[in-house]
Amino acid sequence: MTLSAGDRVAVTDLINRHGHLTDHGELDRWSELFTPDVVFDLTGMGGGVLTGLAALRDATSAMAGEHPVAHHVTNIVLDETADDHVRALSKGIGVMADGTTGSVTYDDTIVRGDQGWRISRRVIRARRAPLTP
Template sequence: MKYSLQQISDRLEIEDLLVEYSDAVDTLELDRLDNVFTPDAFIDYSPLGGAMGTYTEVKQFLKNALPAFKNTQHMISNFRIQLDGDRASGKVMCFNPMELDMGDGSRNNIFFVGLWYIDEYIRSADGWKISSRREEKSYDYNTPEFIQFSSF
């Protein structure tokens, strides 16, 4: 596929946006997400047991849920981005290992999930932003049975 310079720039900016999301979540610097999502973004993490709602609601869910984990990593790849002027859509693969303190003082549980982010992007005055995100579950492994993300 042949891209114009503008399309190359747009794709790189969207890929940077996705990396910014991953880093903000993994470092618990969740206020950085204000630069990732539009204020009216709709987010659906429910396929993996998480929250669904407005950006503000889901950001609060993340602030409540993520501190329970000692470590998380969002490793993203396979960026499938389709540009349409000031809008774009995307499908991004994510491998997400997480470390959970089991509370018994002797060990931590490491589990992981594989998922796709199905996104809609919009070009704003501040650059590209995610206006809609939903997760599509591929698999999970070694997830403790008591994990109910929606309870956070």
């Protein structure tokens, strides 16, 4: 089965919405983005693996002063892996309060359920070194 144009727009909007809700501190609305049992893998950023929406909210709240003030997502590529399952790769740019920036890759598993499309797994990998031949 191929993703419809409507599904592609819905999944892309879901990924884009993450930055808006997060940057506005609307963590109580993350249920619009993530499944209740989301797995959030931060090992590529020097962190651990968080399981569940409550754990993700708690960890984000605890590091509020160290969190980017702006999240920008680009280069979204969608691949349907099974019915109602999509793998989404995207690039993230985080802007810190002091103006420094960082780049990451988001590797998302997105599933369609009763509430629509939601991210069930997100792996974040930091990009810290330039490409070398």
